Amino acid sequence: MNGKLTTIQRLGRVAVVMGGNSAEREVSLKSGNAVLLALLETGVDAVGVDAESDLIGQLQSLGIKRVFNVLHGRGGEDGKLQGLLEFMQIPYTGSGVLASALAMDKVLTKRVWQSLGLSTPAYQMLSESSDWSAIIAALGTAVVKPVREGSSIGMSIVSTAKELQQAHAKAAAYDSAVMAEQYISGPEFSVSILGSEVLPAIELRTTHKFYDYEAKYIANDTQYLCPAPLSNAARAELSDLCWRAFTAIGCKGWGRVDVMRDAQERFWLLEVNTVPGMTDHSLVPMAARAHGLSFSDLLVQVLVDTLQE
Numbered sequence: 001m002n003g004k005l006t007t008i009q010r011l012g013r014v015a016v017v018m019g020g021n022s023a024e025r026e027v028s029l030k031s032g033n034a035v036l037l038a039l040l041e042t043g044v045d046a047v048g049v050d051a052e053s054d055l056i057g058q059l060q061s062l063g064i065k066r067v068f069n070v071l072h073g074r075g076g077e078d079g080k081l082q083g084l085l086e087f088m089q090i091p092y093t094g095s096g097v098l099a100s101a102l103a104m105d106k107v108l109t110k111r112v113w114q115s116l117g118l119s120t121p122a123y124q125m126l127s128e129s130s131d132w133s134a135i136i137a138a139l140g141t142a143v144v145k146p147v148r149e150g151s152s153i154g155m156s157i158v159s160t161a162k163e164l165q166q167a168h169a170k171a172a173a174y175d176s177a178v179m180a181e182q183y184i185s186g187p188e189f190s191v192s193i194l195g196s197e198v199l200p201a202i203e204l205r206t207t208h209k210f211y212d213y214e215a216k217y218i219a220n221d222t223q224y225l226c227p228a229p230l231s232n233a234a235r236a237e238l239s240d241l242c243w244r245a246f247t248a249i250g251c252k253g254w255g256r257v258d259v260m261r262d263a264q265e266r267f268w269l270l271e272v273n274t275v276p277g278m279t280d281h282s283l284v285p286m287a288a289r290a291h292g293l294s295f296s297d298l299l300v301q302v303l304v305d306t307l308q309e
Contacts, residue, residue, distance in 0.1 A: 008043050011303055012065030015058075017081065019050035022073030023153050023174055031278035032070040035299060039068070042296045044303070051075065059090065066306045067092040068299070069275055074148065077275045078104040091306040095274045099250035103272040106147050107179060112249050113269055118241065120269040121182040121260075126168045132161035141183040144168060146175030157183060184260035184268045189228055191242040191257045192276070192287040194298070195305060198239040199287035200227035224283070226290045238267055245269050253305050256284055 016039065018032025019025055032048060039046035049058050051071050059067075069092050071081055079101035085092045095103065102108050113120045124135050126144070136142065136159070144167035146154040154174040156167035164180060171178040192199040205223035230238065242257040249272065256276040260268045276284045288298040 007304060007307075008300070010307060011044060013063055014039065014044055014046045014066055014068055014303065015049040015062060015064040016046055016068045016070055017049050017051050017055070017076070018070045019052050020071045020073070020075045021052055022071075022075055023149060024073035025052075027277060027279065028070060028072040028076070031072065031282070034295075035068060035070050035278050038296045038299055039303075042300060044300070051081070055081075056084070056088070059088065064090060066090060066303070068303060069093050070278055072275055072277065074104070077273075078148065093302050093306055094253045095251045095255065099252070100274050102249040103251060103255075103274045104148050105177075106145060106271050107177070109249055109272060113245060116244070116248055118245055118248065118269055119267065121184055123179050123181040126164075126171075126178045126180055128168075130165075130168070132164045135180055136161050136164055139180055139182045141185075142180040143183050144171050144178065144180050146171045147177035147179050149174045181270075184262050186261045186263060189238060189259045189261065189267075190283045190287075191238060191259065192284045193243070193246050193251070193255050193257070194284075194288065194291075194293075194301060195253070197291075198243050199284075200290040201230065201235065201238055201242075202226040202283055202287055203228035203230075222281070224286055226286050234265070241267055241269065246272060254284065254302050 016032050016036040018028045020028060036046055036048045047062055067085055067090055069076060069081060075081060077100055079097040082092065082097045082100050086097060102112065110120050110123060122139060124139065141157065141159045142164065144156045144158060144164065154171040156170060158164045158167045168178050188204045189201050190204060191201045203225040238259065242259065245257050246255060251272060251274055256273040258270040260270060262268065276282065278285065285295050285298060
């Protein structure tokens with residue numbers, strides 16, 4: 001117990017940075033407040049900081065020694081906050097500048113994975129002048145996504161040229177870069193990384209067309225199977241794939257890799273989340289519990305990583 005107290009004291013004052021101005025602001029506030037409450041209950045000298053305005057001034061006036069980053073989406077996951085904190089010489093949780101920027105961009109992430117022979121669905125970039133029929137002919141059923149958004153914001157599943165064009169318009173409201181990705185029909189898995197460990201995989205089951213924003217944060221009928229019902233061989237294969245995917249783009253500390261499995265039981269990488277959700281619906285705390293870690297233990301472990309910088 002004394003050792004844990006000493007570790008907590010060494011952390012100093014911790015800013016839980018949340019909120020901001022991205023499309024994920026509300027989710028970030030919910031995550032941030034959950035993290036803040038748990039850290040305070042653990043004895044950490046933590047304070048909540050909304051990044052919506054004057055972040056630099058807040059960090060300086062509060063005497064912050066390190067940051068627990070729960071700023072989802074742009075500004076928090078794309079390398080900007082990481083670069084600012086590097087400049088201010090404040091240690092922070094999670095991945096660094098380059099890895100964060102890469103992971104936020106689904107296309108750049110795919111290009112890295114493809115270069116290493118890691119399986120990820122085929123894709124095409126979309127624009128107002130795209131040949132919608134040709135893209136559907138090439139990809140079949142497709143998932144349309146803003147390239148640099150999270151939480152399934154702006155996503156659609158389409159199977160016709162007209163639907164594709166409409167989905168592009170929807171996604172383009174969130175990002176100037178929009179992609180259509182080949183739809184993989186089958187179960188979805190989420191695999192959390194903590195330090196050098198791959199936590200138990202979670203299989204996601206939803207009554208929705210896909211694991212969308214509502215299924216993630218609102219619905220009460222989404223099923224989470226943890227550990228996922230996989231054979232030992234499949235479990236090992238999935239863990240290895242996700243670890244390789246995570247480290248390929250330079251991620252560290254903690255994060256989450258999302259994967260689909262097709263009818264031939266092949267796994268397909270979708271994306272990496274470098275600042276995963278920490279709400280009551282969130283997946284990393286669920287995987288940590290299956291690994292024997294309470295929510296507060298998980299948070300302290302993520303923070304302790306910053307002492308090794």
